[in-house]
Amino acid sequence: MSATTTTASTPSRLSLRERLHRADGRLSPYVYVAPFFAIFGVFGLYPLLYTGYVSLTNRNLLNPGTRWVGLDNYSNLLHDSYFWNAVGNTFGIWVLSTIPQLLMALGLAHVLNTRLRVRTLLRMSILVPQVTSLVAVALIFTQLFDYRYGLFNWLIGLVGVGKVNWEAGDFTSWIALSVMVTWRWTGYNALLYLAAMQSIPDELYEAAEVDGAGRFRQFIHVTIPQIRPTIVFTVIISTIGGLQLFTEPYLFEPLKQGATGGSARQYQTVVMYLYEKAFGSGEFKFGYASAIAWSLFLITIVFSLVNFLFVSRIRSAH
């Protein structure tokens, strides 16, 4: 207030102040959010667009003569059976890991939401897998799933089942990888669900109880619809994460040459195939690898939308 009155009396000096003040009010918000966009621009948008550009060339790291090839890389990709194999593997592993993972997280969150002893300790401890290093998780599970000397094969040997060559089999390798992913992410998702559950008003449960609903029906008809936005969020996030699966299968592979995801590419994910083409096999086909990256980007968008629509039906089903 005082600023406006002084402006009127001494216009020349204070109009600058006034203008600065106004500019401050108008521009500050943008300045505050600018760092995010600057960083996103440099590390997100620019690489994205540049990858798009490279995908239209035949760029090769060890071959300086880069040529524009239009959509050739994409049309080759459509006929590349190893690419489609990788897409299939990625979805297979995604289904095997995400669905049990989210269901277990829901159940876990529900249990943790009730009155338990040492509740805080239990809630904290489910987050422990999340803070362990991804590389350590992958390396240790790889040893646990080892064919000859692994702990799991020893355990199933105790109950009389023959040794399973987890890494060599198509389906068994998917199971092994899903176990790694599930182990790491279940706690994280459970914590998100728990946070959402705690914001559900008690009256809803009381009303349900008056209507004669048991605990299970309360869970189905009150809890799930109420935390729907969180479920949508976790499904989208796990979809994006699952389709980009790389570290676990890469470290799971015994032969560290080429990143082929097993001798018959039985667990080569799309990102592994990208890595193989860009770095792993000594081919250094950056143009082709960029086309894989962009295709994965498009697949992820489409698949996330499908999942979003699917999960959004939760309420209408209710």
Added chain:
Amino acid sequence: MRTMTRRRRPTKAVLMVIAAAALACAVVVASAGAASKTTLRVDVFGDFGYKPLYKQYMKTHPNIVIKEDSEDYQPHHDGLVKHLATGAGADDVVAIEVGFVSKFDNTPQYFVDLRKLGGMKEATQYPKWKYEQAIAKDGSLIGLGTDVGSLAICYRADLFKQAGLPSDPTAVSKLWPTWGDYLKAGKKFQANAPSGTYFYDSGSNIYNAIIAQANPAYYNKAGKLLVSSNPKVKQAWNVAVQGYQAGLDAGLAAYSTAWTTGFKKSTFASVTCPAWMMGYIQTSAPAFKGDWNVADVPGGKGGSWGGSFLAIPKQSKHQAEAWDLLKFLTSPESQTYVFKHTGNLPSRTAVLKSSAVQGFKNPFFQNAPVGKIFARNALALTPQSLGPNQGDIQTAVSNAIQRVEQKKQSPDQAWAQFLKDVKSVTST
């Protein structure tokens, strides 16, 4: 009041930024003062056995600090290509394995041409074929040799004895003049072997050894790809398949963790043995010191498998210092030292012939005359021509043999897919 506080904030922020900047400058100045020494970085893979040599060099060159980066074979070379192509991040001295040298022959612009530093005087002290591998398409010299692979068979004398085979290296060498005889000896071994022990570690190692002896193997001199047309390649494949079908093959993926564990658990009794393999054996299972021995390789003649070079990337800021260090690391004395302590075989002709190498017996291998065995093979060598996709073909064939070992495909199916894979990796 609101305006006042809001206007003060930027001032505070500006002050803080200035303070931080001043602090940062102070740190930079301080560290610049401390770093009067030149740091040289050396990038190797596996075990080059250089660590004691660095210490020695730093003692005589007090203004040089040497730091080593070491990784596995594949990540090392992939990283190197990235650093070269992007023009930043490569070390001052880098190790390149022969399979990748043939790739880099097409891109000499990334490396210091050692001819300009007087490198040819050094290079000509190596066998001709060895230094010619590091001569690029434009005639420049991109590296100096460290070691050569050579070839023998390392075997567990104690396990051979248990299974009723001879255990003395001369008698063992007589068991297998050809690879067919090697499999025959294997069948005899397998009949009386302790349970859980196989005759050899991995089909791909057998296959690679036979390929290492072939001339030509994957490429002819003109650089034409021969994988599908060269009968030697199919013969090598057949030996590996027959060994697997006879139950001699432990089926371990070579250089994997399970393979390393296999040394400790006596999962296999023999392994194809380029000189550098002795390093793997000694570090994987030191407990079996005195149980291993070295015999001649089947197939009559030596082969070459592996062997490396040291090069200086053009992006290095200390090229002169790097060249001096490179000369030291590849000097006759250094090569002899590494051979005695790590097992990597020298590649200078005079060093291979020297009594220090020829007379060396390795106590880990029952005092086997390893110097004589490996040096003789290396000197008699006329190695095959290599091509740009050497490593990719190797990966494809390792996978193919694994598919057979894991019963995922029949040998014929695996072979057909291997040929298809080779076609795909060699297309541009």
